Amino acid sequence: MKMKMKSSVWVILFILGVLLCECEGCWKQESEALLALNAQFASPLPDWEDNTDCCQWVRVQCNISTGRVVALDLSAAWGNRDQNLYLNYSHFQAFQHLNSLNLANNNIAACAANQGLMLSNLQVLDLSSTSLDNAAAVQSCVNGFSTSPSLSTYHRFNATPSPGSQSMFINLEVLDMSFNNFNETDITSALTGLSSLRSLKLESTQLTSGSIHNISKLRSLEILYLAENGLNESILC
Ligand SMILES: *[C@@H]1O[C@H](CO)[C@@H](O)[C@H](O)[C@H]1NC(C)=O
Numbered sequence: 160m161k162m163k164m165k166s167s168v169w170v171i172l173f174i175l176g177v178l179l180c181e182c183e184g185c186w187k188q189e190s191e192a193l194l195a196l197n198a199q200f201a202s203p204l205p206d207w208e209d210n211t212d213c214c215q216w217v218r219v220q221c222n223i224s225t226g227r228v229v230a231l232d233l234s235a236a237w238g239n240r241d242q243n244l245y246l247n248y249s250h251f252q253a254f255q256h257l258n259s260l261n262l263a264n265n266n267i268a269a270c271a272a273n274q275g276l277m278l279s280n281l282q283v284l285d286l287s288s289t290s291l292d293n294a295a296a297v298q299s300c301v302n303g304f305s306t307s308p309s310l311s312t313y314h315r316f317n318a319t320p321s322p323g324s325q326s327m328f329i330n331l332e333v334l335d336m337s338f339n340n341f342n343e344t345d346i347t348s349a350l351t352g353l354s355s356l357r358s359l360k361l362e363s364t365q366l367t368s369g370s371i372h373n374i375s376k377l378r379s380l381e382i383l384y385l386a387e388n389g390l391n392e393s394i395l396c
Pocket residue numbers: 222223224225
């Protein structure tokens with residue numbers, strides 16, 4: 160009798176162990192979404208392999224207690240091809256716990272997302288050194304347009320942002336858009352949907368005073384980094 164109880168305790172412990180192991184490590188839907196992204200990259204990342212723990216992959220960071228992906232570094236992942244990239248945030252739907260996303264050094268010219276998509280845990284977004292060069296294109300990458308505009312819609316100076324739309328990144332606090340060309344771009348209008356934005360970095364973006372003329376409309380902003388722009392104190396007037 161005593162022996163029997165002991166062995167059933169072991170069975171329960173074994174089952175618990177198996178269940179716990181499945182909770183640890185990478186979640187299946189996140190691993191599948193990463194593999195789908197990998198298929199888009201210029202050179203697929205060799206260690207992103209099916210049936211391995213995606214929390215161990217390079218450029219992926221998980222919360223060790225939940226196993227959810229919390230940070231993704233996809234800088235230069237699509238390669239610096241001549242062709243402009245039209246980023247589709249719908250491919251990020253699985254990453255509901257994502258806190259930090261690095262998309263720097265990709266030829267992103269505009270972005271799309273399916274209607275209703277929210278990445279509400281995202282706090283840090285890096286869009287530096289991309290091909291974003293007009294307000295409507297910037298807005299598409301911080302709000303996620305639900306329609307399917309063609310890339311030609313985003314030709315420089317032609318597009319104006321649509322007013323008042325709320326961002327899919329309602330909790331975004333830190334945005335880096337350095338090393339893009341925002342000459343004569345009304346960057347403030349493009350960012351008004353970001354109601355939690357605290358820190359904005361616009362280093363070396365060929366800013367003109369019109370680009371940031373209305374920057375004080377970004378009510379939550381605390382840190383504005385404007386190095387390497389030919390601006391002078393006249394912007395304060
Ligand atoms: C991991 O997730 C848990 C549960 O959501 C949370 O309490 C914890 O702060 C997270 N850890 C880190 C390092 O973010």
